Every structure is written in C-alpha cells, then in structure tokens.
Amino acid sequence: HDEEIACIGCGVKVQTEDPKALGYTPKSALEKESIICQRCFKLKHYNEVQDVSLTDDDFLKILNQVGQTDSLIVKIVDIFDFNGSWLPGLHRFVGSNDVLLIGNKVDLLPKSVKHNRLIHWMKESSRELGLNPVDVLLVSAEKGKQIQEAASAIEHYRNGKDVYVVGCTNVGKSTFINRLIKQVSGEDDVITTSHFPGTTLDIIEIPLDDEKALIDTPGIINHHQMAHYVDKRDLKYITPKKEIKPKIYQLNEEQTLFFGGLARLDYVSGGRRSFTCHLSNELNIHRTKLEKADELYKNHAGELLTPPRREGMADFPELVAHEFSIKEEKIDIVFSGLGWVTVNEPGARVVAHVPKGVNVILRKSLI
Ligand code: GDP
Known part of the structure; x- marks a missing residue:
C-alpha cells in the first residue's frame, strides 16, 4: 500500500513511480522497516541536495513566501533554454529583493561565443520579461567553472541577508548548490532542513558564516520546455x-x-x-x-x-x-x-x- 507510507525524514507520502517528484523511494527500499525518501536519504548520508518538482500551486506559495522575506534571490537559468527555464511569475513576487541571475551550462558553448554578448542578451531579455537583475553571471555547475566567482558575487550582493536559490527543474540547480556546499564549507553535516509554512515540503538550508543561510527552494516543472x-x-x-x-x-x-x-x-x-x-x-x-x-x-x-x-x-x-x-x-x-x-x-x-x-x-x- 504505497499511499499509506510516509517518509520518516520529512513526512511526505512515499511513491515509487517518479524519481523527480516528491517522496520518491526506490522499490527496493520499501522492504526496510523505517522508510526514508530518496531526497532525505541523500541529504542525510551524502549532504547532497536533490531537486524535486512541485505542483504549480505549491510553487506559487513558496514564491510568495520568498517574496515576503528580506533576502537576496539567486535565480538559475539554463543558457540553452533561457525562455523555457524562466520563472514567469517571479518578478511579481520578488518585491524589493535583489535578484542575481546565474546562467548555467556555460561549458557547452563553442569557443567562438563571446560570453559578454550572452550576458548582455540575458540582461536585456530579463528586462523585457519584467525582471531587472542586479547582475548576471555565467557558470558551469557540472565542470565547476566560475563557482568561486558565483560564491563571491552571492556574498557581495546578499549584504548580510539570507539567500534563496530558485529555478525550474533541469537547469542544474542541485548540481550548482552541491558545488557551492563544497566550495563554502568542505565540511560534512552543514545542511539543515526546516518547513516551508503551508506546504508539505522541507526546504534545505546551508548555513552561511553570519547566522544567515542559503536556502534551496524546490524546482517547478515548466511544462512548455522542450525537455x-x-x-x-x-x-x-x-x-x-x-x-x-x-x-x-x-x-x-x-x-x-x-x-x-x-x-x-x-x-x-x-x-x-x-x-x-x-x-x-x-x-x-x-x-x-x-x-x-x-x-x-x-x-x-x-x-x-x-x-x-x-x-x-x-x-x-x-x-x-x-x-x-x-x-x-x-x-x-x-x-x-x-x-x-x-x-x-x-x-x-x-x-x-x-x-x-x-x-x-x-x-x-x-x-
Ligand atoms: P535541477 O533539476 O535543476 O536540480 O538540475 P540537476 O542538477 O539535476 O541537473 C540537470 C541536468 O543538467 C543533469 O543532467 C546535469 O548533469 C546537467 N547539468 C547540470 N549542470 C550542468 C552544467 O554546468 N553543464 C552541463 N553540460 N550540464 C549540466
């Protein structure tokens, strides 16, 4: 009875069908006495975050709550899917918070592409879509390129505040955050979790050195993405x-x-x-x-x-x-x-x- 089982870590309903969705647990793990979802498992044993996809409704709730904080918002997009990985409602929610835009997967660009032109285009397109980022950076989360620069920019622009990382699924948000964790701490057990009020979902917090935190929000599925x-x-x-x-x-x-x-x-x-x-x-x-x-x-x-x-x-x-x-x-x-x-x-x-x-x-x- 799949529906009856809850994860002992976060309490979410366990399911075995969709690895990217909330509560996923491999079938083999169901035989264990206390069942923990894959996301909590990775968090507990490897200090690794894994993205899960959310319903549009839960996602709006989360954006709404992020908008009510006084924080830096780091938004990750896939540079090969700029429009497809955009979060259309975000600019209405950010309020007066700064948004730092990070374009991921820069390792895929041919050498002939001028990075400053891409950055310029991303700035212009953002403005057309109603968002005015404080800065635009390019990184490769997978290859670990420009991660230190991203960490420094986050430190600079957060100005002593918390940091919320947002992005839709498949942009490489988990890969990026896992890189950051290594870069920032190098230690184990840095991650803690807490609840997003009004949702069943835990958020993941990476403590920063001044009692503030970097918070990973769950990714939303953008249904019109080619992927x-x-x-x-x-x-x-x-x-x-x-x-x-x-x-x-x-x-x-x-x-x-x-x-x-x-x-x-x-x-x-x-x-x-x-x-x-x-x-x-x-x-x-x-x-x-x-x-x-x-x-x-x-x-x-x-x-x-x-x-x-x-x-x-x-x-x-x-x-x-x-x-x-x-x-x-x-x-x-x-x-x-x-x-x-x-x-x-x-x-x-x-x-x-x-x-x-x-x-x-x-x-x-x-x-
Ligand atoms: P999330 O859903 O946003 O958390 O995305 P993941 O971190 O799971 O990454 C989605 C896919 O993009 C995976 O296949 C990654 O291997 C790939 N990916 C992530 N970062 C990069 C990157 O910097 N370069 C390339 N080429 N692929 C990446």
Missing part, C-alpha cells in the same frame, strides 16, 4: 553533454532543415547562403526540399525524424510556424531548449517550426 516533450532516454539530443560543434549548411531557397522531429527551419528566400547550427552534436539534422517537408514530417516523424520516438508522437505537441524576416547582419534564430542557428547576412526569409508552447526568437549573434 518535457522527449523520452528521458533521449535527453542527450536536447541537452548536449559536450561543447557544441557548430555545423554549417549551405542552403538554396526553398530548402528545409529538420532537427530530429523536434523543430524545423524553412529557408524561404534570400539566395544561396549558409546557416550555422549550434545544437547538440547528437541531434540528427535532416535536409529536404521545402515542398516535401510537410509530407516527410507526416510520414516519418518518430522514425527518420527522431526524437521524439514513435510511441511518443501521440503526446507530442503539433509544430507551430513562426515567420521571420532577417534584416540585420549576424542574427541567431534561437530555438529554446535546443540551441540556435546563426545567419550571417541580412535579407533572408525563414519560417521556424517549434512544438506549441516552445519559444523561438531572433537575437543578435553571440559570435
């Missing part, structure tokens, strides 16, 4: 594991590129020209004639054009067309959660197709 539309086994096609190697395609007018079956770029007009794709090295790019593209997708999405997998096609959102006229030099067509395609010369008309709900925009090239 939620593919099978977990196929995430490598979306979130690259290694530095991206740009791939250049010379296209004639009326040619189409498919990015697996996840997105599509139609080159409508503007003469023969090159398109530089910055996508996971593992993602299959398929070129075809524009006139054949619809039919190819209809007949081969889920097989030749994959991911998604065939069995996932029923739940995969329809592709929606977004038309762009490129009027400036060096423009990126950004497919949120996938990467981007750079167009060097002005004068191209393109149509970008992405799953309904996924964001696609133009920006000044980062190169």
